[in-house]
Amino acid sequence: MHSIDNQNTNNKLESTVMKSFFRNITFVCCLLGMTACGDDNDKIHEWPWGNEEEPAPDPEVTVKPRYVWIDAAGNFEQYANSQDNIKADLAKVKEAGFTDVIVDVRPTTGDVLFKSTAADALTKIDVWSSTGYIWAERTATWDYLQTFIDEGHKLGLKVNASINTFVGGYLCPYGLGSIGMLYKDSSKKKWATVLNTANGLVNSMDLQNDEKDYGAKFLNPANNQVQEFILQILSDLAKYDLDGIVLDRCRYDDYQLMSDFSDESRTQFEVFVGESVANYPADILPAGAKEGTYTTKWYKRWLAFRAKTIHDFMVKARNKVKSVNKDIRFGAYVGAWYSSYYCSGVNWASPKYDPSINNPGWASTDYKDYGYADHLDFIFLGAYAAADKIYGSGEWTMEGFCKQGRNLLQGDVPFAGGPDIGNSSGWTDGGQSAKIPNAIDACINNSDGFFVFDICHIRMYNYWQAFKTGIDAYLKSVEKK
Numbered sequence: 001m002h003s004i005d006n007q008n009t010n011n012k013l014e015s016t017v018m019k020s021f022f023r024n025i026t027f028v029c030c031l032l033g034m035t036a037c038g039d040d041n042d043k044i045h046e047w048p049w050g051n052e053e054e055p056a057p058d059p060e061v062t063v064k065p066r067y068v069w070i071d072a073a074g075n076f077e078q079y080a081n082s083q084d085n086i087k088a089d090l091a092k093v094k095e096a097g098f099t100d101v102i103v104d105v106r107p108t109t110g111d112v113l114f115k116s117t118a119a120d121a122l123t124k125i126d127v128w129s130s131t132g133y134i135w136a137e138r139t140a141t142w143d144y145l146q147t148f149i150d151e152g153h154k155l156g157l158k159v160n161a162s163i164n165t166f167v168g169g170y171l172c173p174y175g176l177g178s179i180g181m182l183y184k185d186s187s188k189k190k191w192a193t194v195l196n197t198a199n200g201l202v203n204s205m206d207l208q209n210d211e212k213d214y215g216a217k218f219l220n221p222a223n224n225q226v227q228e229f230i231l232q233i234l235s236d237l238a239k240y241d242l243d244g245i246v247l248d249r250c251r252y253d254d255y256q257l258m259s260d261f262s263d264e265s266r267t268q269f270e271v272f273v274g275e276s277v278a279n280y281p282a283d284i285l286p287a288g289a290k291e292g293t294y295t296t297k298w299y300k301r302w303l304a305f306r307a308k309t310i311h312d313f314m315v316k317a318r319n320k321v322k323s324v325n326k327d328i329r330f331g332a333y334v335g336a337w338y339s340s341y342y343c344s345g346v347n348w349a350s351p352k353y354d355p356s357i358n359n360p361g362w363a364s365t366d367y368k369d370y371g372y373a374d375h376l377d378f379i380f381l382g383a384y385a386a387a388d389k390i391y392g393s394g395e396w397t398m399e400g401f402c403k404q405g406r407n408l409l410q411g412d413v414p415f416a417g418g419p420d421i422g423n424s425s426g427w428t429d430g431g432q433s434a435k436i437p438n439a440i441d442a443c444i445n446n447s448d449g450f451f452v453f454d455i456c457h458i459r460m461y462n463y464w465q466a467f468k469t470g471i472d473a474y475l476k477s478v479e480k481k
Contacts, residue, residue: 061481064444066471067100067380067416067451068093069162070148072107074422074456076125080138087151089455094155096464097471102246102380102451103148106163106233108216109170109180114145114161114240118232124179126172133174149241160244161237162333165230167249168192169217173210182217191226193218193253194262196281198288201261204253218253220260221345222268222309230313231320238324244378245321248333250314252306252345256290259345272305273298291343293361300364306345307370314372331378336401336417338408347371348379350410373412380451381405383417383443387426390438398439402446416449422457430461437470444474 070079079086093101105113111122127136138144145161152159168191169180182188182205192205207213219226237245253259261281269284270276277283277298284298293299318330334348335341338355341348342362349355351371355363373379383401394400402417409415419439421427444450458464 061478063475063478064447065099065158065416065449066097066440066444067102067160067418067449068098068455068458069102069451069453070104071454071456072104072113072122073125073127074454076138077127077129077136078456078459080136080144081140083142083147083151086147089459090148090151090155090157092464093455094157096458096467097475098157098467100158100160100243101148101152101455102160102162102244103145104162104164104248105145105237107170108164108167108249110164110168110182111180112163112233114237115143116233116236118229118236120181120184126170126176126179133172133176135176145240153241158243160246160329160331161240161242162246162248163233163237164216165247165250166219166221166226166252167216168219169205171208171210171214171217173214175210178208180217182219191219191223191229193220193260194265195253195258196261196285196287196289197258200287201281204259216249216253218249218259220262220265221250221252221306221313222260222265223262224264227313227316231316234317234320235324238321238328242325242328244329244331246331246333246378246380247314247317250310250317250332250346251334252310255340255343257285257292257343258288258290268309269298269302269305272308273301291340300362300367303342303345303362304364304367304370307342307347307367310346311370311372311375315375318375329377331376331380331413332372333380333382336381336383336405337395338404339395342367349373349408350412352410352412353408373409376413378449379409379413379415381415381417381447382420382453384420384424384453386424387432387435390435390442397442399442399446402443406446414448416451417443417447418451418453419443420453421463422454422460427457430457432461433463433466436463436466437473440467440470440474450474 107122107125109122109125110119112119113122122138124135124137127134129136149159168188169178169182171178182192189203189205192203195202195204204217234245266277266280283296284302285294285296321328321330332348334346338349347367347370349371350373351368353371354368356365356367381401383398385396385398385401389397391397391399393403395404398417398419405415405417440450458467
């Protein structure tokens with residue numbers, strides 16, 4: 001998932017992720033405060049499915065779903081070769097009171113943990129283990145995703161699959177090596193994103209210093225061949241008996257505004273604006289430009305173009321999934337820090353919400369037209385605030401993230417907000433059982449559901465009882481209504 005984000009802690013979080021057996025969740029964007037949007041509890045959205053085992057005591061009350069994310073990399077050692085471990089943890093998930101799992105089946109390497117005609121099977125991944133930083137290998141031949149579906153459905157859990165979308169490889173730190181399509185197939189280098197660095201335009205595959213450039217290698221979302229490749233992966237995934245499919249990292253590379261400045265992006269942008277760009281990319285952004293407001297000729301049009309690119313792909317992806325199985329719910333994970341998420345080229349809000357009113361520095365008047373919330377069946381907002389920032393208003397509190405999310409989504413789609421309990425500030429060393437019931441309370445009562453990232457941290461810090469306590473408290477509050 002998902003995936004964390006506050007720009008000042010980006011490098012720190014990357015390091016923490018590696019030490020926590022999991023890799024490169026969504027980078028944290030800039031810490032621009034945004035005035036809290038009003039709470040609108042009159043628009044509580046009912047989810048596309050209910051919970052058959054927990055009927056509401058009153059027909060006007062909906063029992064909200066509770067999701068736990070299962071990151072592919074962070075849980076690879078635990079599950080890759082052991083169906084017994086999958087069964088055991090799913091039983092704990094059920095016992096704790098969760099209703100759904102979200103199984104990551106395409107990590108940032110770009111290889112997959114399900115049957116696909118387009119992508120290679122994931123056979124190894126880098127992990128921090130008791131013996132150090134190593135490659136962990138998968139030798140099992142049974143279907144990883146199908147096992148989660150079979151065992152989850154036996155328990156009455158709903159099973160959703162997530163893919164990391166616009167990624168195609170991973171460069172490991174500390175000289176361990178690299179993995180993924182972009183490294184295995186040199187002809188795909190043209191698919192990799194081109195960055196507008198301080199030293200000029202550079203294909204990300206030419207950045208291979210693992211002390212500085214390690215992590216996910218992103219694909220260019222504006223590349224039509226890339227889009228067709230991802231759509232084929234989604235077509236294969238939709239053949240499974242899933243309850244939902246979730247797109248993670250369906251965005252541009254980094255949070256620094258440097259991606260993507262390829263020739264293909266230039267051509268498409270010039271079509272978008274209806275004229276050529278005389279000085280590319282200087283008329284759009286200065287070399288190495290990071291988050292902020294710029295007065296260049298094409299700055300805001302460029303941001304709108306990127307948001308439109310992601311919006312249009314999201315429509316294609318939904319149509320592809322529904323063409324294979326119309327009953328599978330289609331959704332996305334995004335970071336809840338909307339005030340700076342434009343850096344990722346994403347407008348996840350409702351098209352009814354106009355960000356140009358409060359953010360004229362980066363949002364054009366048509367930026368709202370590229371909000372994609374109305375094309376989703378569900379959405380997950382990463383309310384990845386610090387352990388001591390649970391209640392509050394505005395961004396960078398869990399409660400504030402969720403309240404703002406309701407205003408931004410305008411009732412177009414049900415949403416679940418939730419914390420990252422392994423990588424956000426204050427969560428990295430465990431020992432926060434007492435905070436978890438509050439985190440559940442703050443998110444689920446201001447959202448249409450709850451999710452947590454990630455099961456590897458619940459297991460690592462033995463938070464099972466803490467989640468059961470928090471979920472039980474929520475269910476008791478529903479009974480009283």
